[in-house]
Amino acid sequence: MPQLETPHPLLTVAAFLVLIGTLVVVHELGHYLVGRWFGVKAEKFSIGFGPQLFGWTDRRGTLWRVGALPLGGYVQFAGDMNPASQADEAWKALPDAERNQTFQSKTLWQRALIVFAGPAVNFLLAVLIFMGFLLAFGKSVTPPVLDVVVPGSPAAIAGLQPGDRVLTLNGHTIETFDQMAGEVIMIPGEEIVLEIERGGERITKEVAIATAEEIDRFGNKYRIGRIGVGASEVETREVGLLEAPVAAIEQTYNVLRQQMIGLGQIISGRRPLSELGGPLKIAKVSGEAMSLGILTFISLAALISINLGFINLLPIPMLDGGHLMLYAIEAVRRRPATPQVQEWAFRAGFAMLLCFMIMVTFNDLASFGLFASG
Secondary structure, eight states, X not given: OOOOOOOOXXXXXXXXXXXXXXXXXXXXXXXXXXXXXXXOOEEXXXXXXXXXXXXXXXXTSOEXXXXXXXXXXXXXXXXXXXXXXXOOHHHHTSOHHHHTTSGGGSOHHHHHHHHHHHHHHHHHHHHHHHHXXXXXHOEEOOOSBOSEEOTTSHHHHHTOOTTOEEEEETTEEOOSHHHHHHHHHTOTTOEEEEEEEETTEEEEEEEEOEEEEEEOTTSOEEEEEEOSEEOSOOOEEXXXXXXXXXXXXXXXXXXXXXXXXXXXXXXXXXXOGXXXXXXXXXXXXXXXXXXXXXXXXXXXXXXHHHHHHHHHTSSOTTSHHHHHXXXXXXXXXXXOOOHHHHHHHHHHHHHHHHHHHHHHHHHHHHHTTTTOOO
16 A cells, blocks of 8 residues: 655644544533533633633633643533532532532532533544444445455464354354454454354354554554455445434444453553553544545544543543542442542542653654654
8 A cells, every 4th residue: 555645734733623622622511511401600611721822701601711732621610629629618608599500519410410421422422423424324234254264364274264154253243244353453462262153053263363563554553453354245235314323322332342442451461552642643643534534534533532431431530430430439438538538539640640641642752753763
């Protein structure tokens, strides 16, 4: 495949700002809208951090602002006087009408829904994007039948033959060839158990997945799994309005599951930490996707939106998942954790996120060849 020229830096920056800006707005709107639904006043809605570039205040008293550092955003609800949104003496001193508009005044389940709404709308955005693609281009329904088995490949060594139909992979039912390929790609170097149908008989085969390195048209290298099988024809069918939401939710779940598998492989050491990317890598990929066309860019937006929702649900203080973890503890104990515990939890969460950002930034710079010798 011929290598394309690197996208112009201005295109990369523009694509990155559009991508991150859109996903941050969607995420924070989830918090904002559910908060408004429960009567919580939003004092500030910020896209980006740092000094304000411009902003305006609406009739509800919410300051809508754009910060100088476009790498995130936040909604500041009334009463958010500290990172853990704890009720303190200043909150208790507020007049009743004003206190009832604060985040802390809401019940536990209302606060949990407000927090969960951010990641939820990220998943919803991905579902809507996938629905659009399914309605426009249909759904792949290529049967999981092995039309091609490459001689000497892991599949051939395991005894797979052309005409075999894959029924399950590690116990998971396989319905299409694409589904099987997606599973194999994510676990290079591992062993899988395939249940196949051959001549009406069910047979179990163990296959050691080979590790292959692919280089895309921009020169990016990817480590993927291959077993050496193929389908001779790709089959698609149209998807109706009633089926599209279900199919899109299923597709979103599959992407989320693959991301969880990838993170688990990194934590367990089966994949190197260097595969974790940060804002610089996202910016690079954004520019490349935009240079390939708007549909590729929108598809990338769906994947990043799912990733954003997933990351935010991790039980790390400072993230939405950390808040939800504390709410779960509060539900079990019938009272919230002490202010000291919450404060130290959020300090630890901040330190973890800071270390993570330093690590992924180092990975990004290394992937650009900054630390290459010679």
